[in-house]
Amino acid sequence: MKKGIGLAALLLIVFLTACGNSGSSSDNSIEFLVSGDSVEGNAISTMAKKYNEENDANVKVVDVPYEDMATRVTNMVRDGNPPELIRTTKFSPLWQDQLLNLGEIGKERNVDESLFIKVENEVKALPLDLTAVGMFVNKDLFEEAGVEYPTSEDDIWTWEKFTSSVKKVTENTNAEYGFVMDQSEHRLLTMLYQFGSEGIRPNGNGEYQVNQETNEGIEFFTQLNNEGVMPKNVWTSGANAASLFKSGRVAAYMSGNWQLQDFSENITNFEWASVYMPKEDTRATNLGGNYIVAFDGTGNEKATNNFISWLYKKENHEQMSRIGGYLPVVENAEVNYQFAQESFEIYQNEIDASAEVSSYMQTEIVAKQLIAEESTNNVLREEVIGVLNNDKSIEEALNNTTDAYTEAYGNN
Amino acid sequence: MIKNQKALWALAFIGTNLILFIIFFLGPALLGLYYSFTDYSGISASFIGLNNYIQLFQDGSFYGALFRTIVYAGIGVPLIYCVSLGVSLLLTSYKTRGKGLAKIAFFFPWLISPIIAGVIWRWLFGESFGFVNFILENLGLSTVSWFSNGIMAFAVLFFASVWIGTAFNMLLFMSALVNIPGTYYDAAKIDGANTIQKFWHITLPALRPTSFMVILLSVFNLMKEFPLVQSLTNGGPGSDTTLLVQYIYETGFNKLDIGYASAASMILFVLLLVFSLLQLRSEKRWQN
Numbered sequence: 001m002k003k004g005i006g007l008a009a010l011l012l013i014v015f016l017t018a019c020g021n022s023g024s025s026s027d028n029s030i031e032f033l034v035s036g037d038s039v040e041g042n043a044i045s046t047m048a049k050k051y052n053e054e055n056d057a058n059v060k061v062v063d064v065p066y067e068d069m070a071t072r073v074t075n076m077v078r079d080g081n082p083p084e085l086i087r088t089t090k091f092s093p094l095w096q097d098q099l100l101n102l103g104e105i106g107k108e109r110n111v112d113e114s115l116f117i118k119v120e121n122e123v124k125a126l127p128l129d130l131t132a133v134g135m136f137v138n139k140d141l142f143e144e145a146g147v148e149y150p151t152s153e154d155d156i157w158t159w160e161k162f163t164s165s166v167k168k169v170t171e172n173t174n175a176e177y178g179f180v181m182d183q184s185e186h187r188l189l190t191m192l193y194q195f196g197s198e199g200i201r202p203n204g205n206g207e208y209q210v211n212q213e214t215n216e217g218i219e220f221f222t223q224l225n226n227e228g229v230m231p232k233n234v235w236t237s238g239a240n241a242a243s244l245f246k247s248g249r250v251a252a253y254m255s256g257n258w259q260l261q262d263f264s265e266n267i268t269n270f271e272w273a274s275v276y277m278p279k280e281d282t283r284a285t286n287l288g289g290n291y292i293v294a295f296d297g298t299g300n301e302k303a304t305n306n307f308i309s310w311l312y313k314k315e316n317h318e319q320m321s322r323i324g325g326y327l328p329v330v331e332n333a334e335v336n337y338q339f340a341q342e343s344f345e346i347y348q349n350e351i352d353a354s355a356e357v358s359s360y361m362q363t364e365i366v367a368k369q370l371i372a373e374e375s376t377n378n379v380l381r382e383e384v385i386g387v388l389n390n391d392k393s394i395e396e397a398l399n400n401t402t403d404a405y406t407e408a409y410g411n412n
Numbered sequence: 413m414i415k416n417q418k419a420l421w422a423l424a425f426i427g428t429n430l431i432l433f434i435i436f437f438l439g440p441a442l443l444g445l446y447y448s449f450t451d452y453s454g455i456s457a458s459f460i461g462l463n464n465y466i467q468l469f470q471d472g473s474f475y476g477a478l479f480r481t482i483v484y485a486g487i488g489v490p491l492i493y494c495v496s497l498g499v500s501l502l503l504t505s506y507k508t509r510g511k512g513l514a515k516i517a518f519f520f521p522w523l524i525s526p527i528i529a530g531v532i533w534r535w536l537f538g539e540s541f542g543f544v545n546f547i548l549e550n551l552g553l554s555t556v557s558w559f560s561n562g563i564m565a566f567a568v569l570f571f572a573s574v575w576i577g578t579a580f581n582m583l584l585f586m587s588a589l590v591n592i593p594g595t596y597y598d599a600a601k602i603d604g605a606n607t608i609q610k611f612w613h614i615t616l617p618a619l620r621p622t623s624f625m626v627i628l629l630s631v632f633n634l635m636k637e638f639p640l641v642q643s644l645t646n647g648g649p650g651s652d653t654t655l656l657v658q659y660i661y662e663t664g665f666n667k668l669d670i671g672y673a674s675a676a677s678m679i680l681f682v683l684l685l686v687f688s689l690l691q692l693r694s695e696k697r698w699q700n
Contacts, residue, residue, distance in 0.1 A: 092455075093455055094455055176540070231539070231540065232557070232560045232649075233539045233540070233557065233559050233560040233649075236559075236560045236648055236649035236650055237559035237560050237565065237645060237646070237648035237649045238559075238646050238648055239538070239539060239540060239559065243541070244540055247540070247541065249540075373453035373454070373455045373456065373668065374453055374667065374668055374669065375666070375667060375668045377666055377667070378666060379667075385648070385649075385650050386650050386651070388649075388650070389562070389648075389649050389650025389651075389652065391650050391651070
């Protein structure tokens with residue numbers, strides 16, 4: 001009951017805020033909803049300010065809590081008063097009919113087409129800032145143990161080699177764990193791709209399935225957890241993987257380029273480095289990041305399009321990526337980062353060397369969010385947690401996962 | 413006429429409350445009931461009759477969550493009852509020193525949000541950097557995997573629940589204890605009753621109405637516990653501490669299966685209703 005009251009109160013607040021906004025959204029002023037800009041060096045706000053000064057425009061960047069973005073935008077759309085522009089990772093089917101087709105801008109500005117979110121041949125969203133999964137090592141621990149890690153693309157390690165290396169590190173130093181991975185489906189999928197998984201894909205009948213390699217990857221992952229190479233409490237009970245790595249007592253950490261700024265500024269008790277990720281079968285990373293979505297029916301469509309086009313202009317995109325520490329999505333863009341330049345180069349190499357699957361699931365599942373009402377958000381993660389907790393077998397976990405995908409997306 | 417006028421006045425006085433009740437309480441409740449018969453996903457709903465309920469009664473993870481909720485309330489409520497009664501007895505005893513400070517210390521948990529309480533306990537019992545494991549390690553003992561072992565995670569949850577539950581219930585007990593007439597104890601003393609006899613034959617019977625309140629409120633609170641579990645264990649390891657409300661939240665907000673989640677909410681509602689009716693009945697029997 002309490003929840004009902006809270007929900008109703010929330011709706012009322014949203015309704016009132018929406019009403020409050022309705023007066024201001026005209027006269028070519030663009031409301032741009034963004035999450036977490038302040039922790040990313042105010043990249044978006046800086047660009048908006050620059051645009052406003054150069055073009056005598058009025059782009060207003062509004063910071064919205066990450067968790068609230070989809071709900072808030074959905075409510076605004078329902079109310080018939082959508083924002084002009086948002087930067088998001090989550091989508092709702094309710095938006096689908098009210099989105100501007102950004103295909104032309106994307107093509108004109110040479111944005112990476114494999115990352116376009118397309119529904120029925122219309123580009124509903126463009127990637128704005130790209131992220132990729134990558135590996136960090138504690139350089140001090142590796143050196144102390146006298147263990148080597150690959151420094152160029154010519155000597156990429158296998159998962160077997162990687163595991164024996166980090167085991168050696170824990171044996172010969174005071175390191176507590178060899179390896180830690182964020183409790184995230186996105187990270188786990190990266191590892192599975194490296195084992196040769198093709199992700200979770202539909203067959204001809206629209207039934208989703210996984211290949212045998214996926215099974216093997218999860219088996220390996222489970223073994224790492226059960227042997228104590230990885231701390232089990234990260235995946236089973238949500239201990240913070242990043243703080244474990246930052247404590248200096250973990251040899252390697254699989255996360256992504258979004259950590260670079262934080263690590264550069266805040267890790268002072270040891271030397272760390274970005275290294276090439278292991279592969280078993282294929283080299284792969286997993287792409288992610290935010291998308292830019294523009295709404296139709298605001299009366300400011302033209303101004304919005306102009307701003308988006310400006311934002312993707314090569315030098316502007318480079319500047320934004322530099323401030324925010326983003327990987328660029330515009331072809332041939334070269335970014336001189338303010339920190340961890342070598343790490344960014346490794347990420348770029350990883351992306352270039354990655355199999356097609358690295359962007360497939362991401363764009364596919366994001367596009368599904370615009371069509372399907374049900375969500376498969378974290379299904380695989382929850383199932384694998386069940387495996388680690390000895391609640392179910394890998395076989396069962398994968399069957400449950402593919403069933404959930406089929407149920408949610410099978411008819412679309 | 414006069415009667416009608418009185419009724420009108422009464423209505424005017426409760427009007428605000430009534431409107432709020434209907435908008436924010438009755439409305440959502442009825443909406444929830446309706447959703448439980450649909451496959452509502454937050455976007456569109458079509459009527460599917462009793463399908464959600466049929467599916468629910470065949471769902472192993474629903475039974476798991478239900479069972480854990482009953483265990484949680486079944487163990488947690490007696491624990492909270494005993495500890496808060498014990499603490500209030502100590503705090504009303506004339507022998508205790510430093511009552512003022514102790515009252516503040518015991519009441520403190522009530523002043524912080526359950527989310528913060530969860531974070532505090534999570535930090536205390538953290539496996540890698542936790543305070544408790546740090547102490548254990550320094551004493552030369554082996555550390556305990558508080559959150560990756562299901563039973564231990566439940567134990568930490570009990571600690572935290574009792575810590576929070578004691579704060580408010582202690583207040584109820586203390587005011588009731590102070591109000592027990594001293595003459596009873598004097599009479600018992602003359603009759604030669606010892607402390608245990610006095611407690612058993614005077615204190616406990618005199619506390620009946622308060623005990624009824626404490627038990628009822630605790631059962632409701634524990635069966636509906638959400639923020640504490642969310643911030644402390646997040647239902648983990650695996651689903652070992654996933655209670656019914658977590659389960660409802662997961663299905664409703666993560667899987668967007670709001671119809672199904674509403675059906676589960678209705679079951680929780682019926683459970684709580686049945687419990688309060690039973691409790692009311694037994695209270696009446698006490699009074700007679």
